[in-house]
Amino acid sequence: MLLKDCRFVLTQDAKRKILENVDILIQKNTIREIGKGLRVEKNEKVLDCSSKIVLPGLINAHTHLGMGLLRGVSDDKELHEWLADVVGREGKLTEQELYEGSLAGCKESLRFGTTTVADMYYPLAPTAEAVIDSGIRSWLFISYFNAISPDLDSDKIREFLLSEEHQAHRRITMGLAPHSPYGCTEELIKGIISYSKKKALPKMIHLAETRKEQYDIKREKGKLPGTYLYDMGFLNGSTLLVHSVWLTKEELRMIAKAGAHVVHCPVSNMKLCSGGVMPLKEMQKAGITVALGTDSVASNNNLDLFEEMKVAALLHKQHYWDPTIADAQTVLDMATLNGAKALGMEGKLGILAAGTLADVITLDIPLHLTPLEKARVVSHLVYSANGNDICDVIVDGKLVLREKEFC
Amino acid sequence: MLLKDCRFVLTQDAKRKILENVDILIQKNTIREIGKGLRVEKNEKVLDCSSKIVLPGLINAHTHLGMGLLRGVSDDKELHEWLADVVGREGKLTEQELYEGSLAGCKESLRFGTTTVADMYYPLAPTAEAVIDSGIRSWLFISYFNAISPDLDSDKIREFLLSEEHQAHRRITMGLAPHSPYGCTEELIKGIISYSKKKALPKMIHLAETRKEQYDIKREKGKLPGTYLYDMGFLNGSTLLVHSVWLTKEELRMIAKAGAHVVHCPVSNMKLCSGGVMPLKEMQKAGITVALGTDSVASNNNLDLFEEMKVAALLHKQHYWDPTIADAQTVLDMATLNGAKALGMEGKLGILAAGTLADVITLDIPLHLTPLEKARVVSHLVYSANGNDICDVIVDGKLVLREKEFC
Numbered sequence: 001m002l003l004k005d006c007r008f009v010l011t012q013d014a015k016r017k018i019l020e021n022v023d024i025l026i027q028k029n030t031i032r033e034i035g036k037g038l039r040v041e042k043n044e045k046v047l048d049c050s051s052k053i054v055l056p057g058l059i060n061a062h063t064h065l066g067m068g069l070l071r072g073v074s075d076d077k078e079l080h081e082w083l084a085d086v087v088g089r090e091g092k093l094t095e096q097e098l099y100e101g102s103l104a105g106c107k108e109s110l111r112f113g114t115t116t117v118a119d120m121y122y123p124l125a126p127t128a129e130a131v132i133d134s135g136i137r138s139w140l141f142i143s144y145f146n147a148i149s150p151d152l153d154s155d156k157i158r159e160f161l162l163s164e165e166h167q168a169h170r171r172i173t174m175g176l177a178p179h180s181p182y183g184c185t186e187e188l189i190k191g192i193i194s195y196s197k198k199k200a201l202p203k204m205i206h207l208a209e210t211r212k213e214q215y216d217i218k219r220e221k222g223k224l225p226g227t228y229l230y231d232m233g234f235l236n237g238s239t240l241l242v243h244s245v246w247l248t249k250e251e252l253r254m255i256a257k258a259g260a261h262v263v264h265c266p267v268s269n270m271k272l273c274s275g276g277v278m279p280l281k282e283m284q285k286a287g288i289t290v291a292l293g294t295d296s297v298a299s300n301n302n303l304d305l306f307e308e309m310k311v312a313a314l315l316h317k318q319h320y321w322d323p324t325i326a327d328a329q330t331v332l333d334m335a336t337l338n339g340a341k342a343l344g345m346e347g348k349l350g351i352l353a354a355g356t357l358a359d360v361i362t363l364d365i366p367l368h369l370t371p372l373e374k375a376r377v378v379s380h381l382v383y384s385a386n387g388n389d390i391c392d393v394i395v396d397g398k399l400v401l402r403e404k405e406f407c
Numbered sequence: 408m409l410l411k412d413c414r415f416v417l418t419q420d421a422k423r424k425i426l427e428n429v430d431i432l433i434q435k436n437t438i439r440e441i442g443k444g445l446r447v448e449k450n451e452k453v454l455d456c457s458s459k460i461v462l463p464g465l466i467n468a469h470t471h472l473g474m475g476l477l478r479g480v481s482d483d484k485e486l487h488e489w490l491a492d493v494v495g496r497e498g499k500l501t502e503q504e505l506y507e508g509s510l511a512g513c514k515e516s517l518r519f520g521t522t523t524v525a526d527m528y529y530p531l532a533p534t535a536e537a538v539i540d541s542g543i544r545s546w547l548f549i550s551y552f553n554a555i556s557p558d559l560d561s562d563k564i565r566e567f568l569l570s571e572e573h574q575a576h577r578r579i580t581m582g583l584a585p586h587s588p589y590g591c592t593e594e595l596i597k598g599i600i601s602y603s604k605k606k607a608l609p610k611m612i613h614l615a616e617t618r619k620e621q622y623d624i625k626r627e628k629g630k631l632p633g634t635y636l637y638d639m640g641f642l643n644g645s646t647l648l649v650h651s652v653w654l655t656k657e658e659l660r661m662i663a664k665a666g667a668h669v670v671h672c673p674v675s676n677m678k679l680c681s682g683g684v685m686p687l688k689e690m691q692k693a694g695i696t697v698a699l700g701t702d703s704v705a706s707n708n709n710l711d712l713f714e715e716m717k718v719a720a721l722l723h724k725q726h727y728w729d730p731t732i733a734d735a736q737t738v739l740d741m742a743t744l745n746g747a748k749a750l751g752m753e754g755k756l757g758i759l760a761a762g763t764l765a766d767v768i769t770l771d772i773p774l775h776l777t778p779l780e781k782a783r784v785v786s787h788l789v790y791s792a793n794g795n796d797i798c799d800v801i802v803d804g805k806l807v808l809r810e811k812e813f814c
Binding site: 069071072073075076077078079082104107108111112267269270271272273275277297300301302303304307310311313314315317318320321322323324327328366367368370371376379380383384386387388389 | 476478479480482483484485486489511514515518519674676677678679680682684704707708709710711714717718720721722724725727728729730731734735773774775777778783786787790791793794795796
């Protein structure tokens, strides 16, 4: 497949180079070449991109796709009311409804230019099916919560994790996710650590979403949640720490030392009133990779990473009284490069270059992205665009969306 | 024209009634009737709205459309750098460029479901032309700044304010806008007060955008800016106070007493780091009407009131640690009813009922607005939708946008 005459290509390479009027040649699931005047074999697809902005597919580093049918059921309520309402409804969802919600979420994500989701849920089989059917790329983290936790050594889990279908399916990578420090016993978290080591699985956890969690864990365990996880050996280069709103500098040092990653979910945090603001500046200073996630549609209530990028930028400018923080390029990196790095895919996803996986999206140039010139394109993507501006979506070399319609 | 079988109609009446499967009959520029099984004369347009959400056209209560070509020229910079850069470029815009920028802004607004804009600029003639050409409804406030101020009594201004073209054009209402308490001399503001009284013109002003303004005016005038304007007689029922981030309770009492209105611009305030957060709760308690505005595309950087509603909700929930504040209905009211009230059009705009002006918008129901049911429709509009979801736009009884295409 050839993307011909791309008006602008945001490579997201080390220099954040923006190329003009180039072609992108895709072979199988890989980008073969980016350059001028590239040729394609007969019978291969050619997409005219002369009035398109082209960039790497976005990476949504935290979702709960199974909750897809719960969008808008419970808003503007106190957290405990919201939780009781949503969890109550969640318990009643059938496997079929989990599949339908997940499929809607996969398709909404693709429609909005997200080519990879990192999802956390249990049961996950319906979501895995939706991922396969929709064509999106995913990391699927089985969620463990004390009360409703699958037995790690059960045949069912082993079978699911190692099923031929999933193993063979290069768009799915499995992982493990203890819900949170307060939602799992120490024993359960330790079990997950050793199991994930044995099977070489990535890990995800909700961490420091509220101030209450910080106080509770400190009182119970004698240490802050980040330190508690560090001391247990939970933190390493394949660990994603979601929310991380209330972390202290002490915890940030440990996270940085262990090479763990943070997933920022600003819309969800603001909507559910986590209070405070995730210490982005301090994380940047500590050298921690910050990716971006929408959280579920029950707390956002959409899966639009363009909106998430803009809100992230606004929140931190507002919070620090500093317009230079969370600049457009920084938040675009969160939704591309940093997501890839957090998922262990640095140089493979979140970037467009010869040899990277062919997850590519294009936007057309409606009125609200004009006037358009090279110096304004990153600003327009972050501050002016929305998910609906996406035109074409390619995942793993396959065209999933063309001119805003699913293929 | 008949909107047939509307799936949901948000009337925005006193009870915020949501009607299902009803027709809306429009005659000339007015809504004639809302009900079931309405009939239309032969040769009149019928729009099938059986899979549409219908609501009053949104009201953007603060824009500077003339700056349309400056989108994305200067982001992520300190305020003084931003100002110098933007004002520098602004000074170089030709009348033709002001027209082009304004026309782009009018069309972007319409495309995103905004049927009324309240604009503040000088010179305004190019914007007035764009308003006429685009079909949008507008309040146009001539901006006065000490250094670049038109002479109130000049023939040109009088001619412009009272020109037959504008007077005859029911989509344009003229007004006066001293830029800000710090940008105008006391004498100039007093001149504007008396001129606006004489001609019965509404007024708009930037107020309390930064903390610096509060300190500066207090030091210079011996009173806070809100009090300063109150004592001068600037505040009344036809005054719009834009930003109002740093107002004190004392000032809020005076604004409430005078019946003046506030225009909230959350995205611009966050992006430019005004610091602090507009005291919404305190304004609500004082009984002040709060409308919603995007500000210019140089500080937002789009004109999407759907995004603005969501960010408004998120900002105040975050700020007050209270998910019940700025609930979905409250922010939808800001962008409809409250905008109308601030412009003196209560019961005429921002509401759908027999006898109101026919400014109507429809959205289709894409994946990200599902599952859809009556109880979720307001939530979906505020938390899940974006401007691109708009399908049809009717202004003053005239179809301007149909199925996402300009007519």
